[in-house]
Amino acid sequence: MARGTKADIFSFFNCYVPRRPSVKREIEKSKAQWKTMGPAKVEVPSPKNFLQKHSKEPKLPERKKEQDRRKMPALSVPRKTDHPLMGIQSKKNFINANAVSVIMGLAKKPQPIYVDRRQGDKHLLETSGLVPKYIKKKDYGIIPKYVTQRNEEIKRAQEEHEACVLESLRKRAMKRLSDEERNSLLQGLKKNWEEVHHEFQGLSVDIDTIPKKIHKEKLESKMKQLEHDIDVIEKHKVIYIANE
Numbered sequence: 113m114a115r116g117t118k119a120d121i122f123s124f125f126n127c128y129v130p131r132r133p134s135v136k137r138e139i140e141k142s143k144a145q146w147k148t149m150g151p152a153k154v155e156v157p158s159p160k161n162f163l164q165k166h167s168k169e170p171k172l173p174e175r176k177k178e179q180d181r182r183k184m185p186a187l188s189v190p191r192k193t194d195h196p197l198m199g200i201q202s203k204k205n206f207i208n209a210n211a212v213s214v215i216m217g218l219a220k221k222p223q224p225i226y227v228d229r230r231q232g233d234k235h236l237l238e239t240s241g242l243v244p245k246y247i248k249k250k251d252y253g254i255i256p257k258y259v260t261q262r263n264e265e266i267k268r269a270q271e272e273h274e275a276c277v278l279e280s281l282r283k284r285a286m287k288r289l290s291d292e293e294r295n296s297l298l299q300g301l302k303k304n305w306e307e308v309h310h311e312f313q314g315l316s317v318d319i320d321t322i323p324k325k326i327h328k329e330k331l332e333s334k335m336k337q338l339e340h341d342i343d344v345i346e347k348h349k350v351i352y353i354a355n356e
Contacts, residue, residue, distance in 0.1 A: 305338040312335065
């Protein structure tokens with residue numbers, strides 16, 4: 113048996129296989145032009161209606177001539193059809209008028225200039241930065257507020273420091289001992305020296321241990337210090353001490 117094409121097989125199948133009416137309706141309903149076996153029945157565009165240049169761009173409405181005439185600005189240049197006024201004469205004497213304006217007018221002040229060398233180019237002095245314009249300011253020479261506040265704070269801190277120093281000096285002021293206090297102090301030092309000397313004499317003759325040696329040196333240093341203090345007080349009759 114010879115093999116047939118797909119169209120022959122499909123037509124044979126449609127002829128010999130019975131279909132229900134509901135199936136036929138569903139097929140016809142879902143059938144579209146692009147689902148057929150043959151070419152689609154689509155309207156072909158005419159060759160006369162080809163796409164032209166700038167055909168898809170938006171087109172603005174045309175202007176009306178009356179609106180264009182109303183919105184045109186006034187021309188400062190004379191038109192081609194305009195004619196100048198002829199025959200107008202002035203009786204003004206321009207020579208005398210110019211002479212009077214020169215005589216009555218103020219002389220023009222020369223602009224200050226400067227040069228960087230003897231044969232150099234001239235430059236305006238005002239825009240050069242050499243003119244001290246800052247002295248014409250309203251606040252020129254006035255001390256800023258933050259400087260005055262800082263000076264006041266420094267002055268206040270200095271006054272507080274001086275007051276604190278004076279108070280400390282007043283508390284540490286030297287006090288003069290009276291004769292009675294001097295004598296009582298001298299007697300007390302002598303009494304202490306006698307007690308230390310008595311203890312020193314009570315030491316053993318043989319100092320054969322380290323603690324005994326340290327104790328003896330300690331008593332000797334105390335006696336020397338007391339002797340020095342007694343000598344100073346006896347030598348000076350006027351004595352000052354710190355008032356702590």
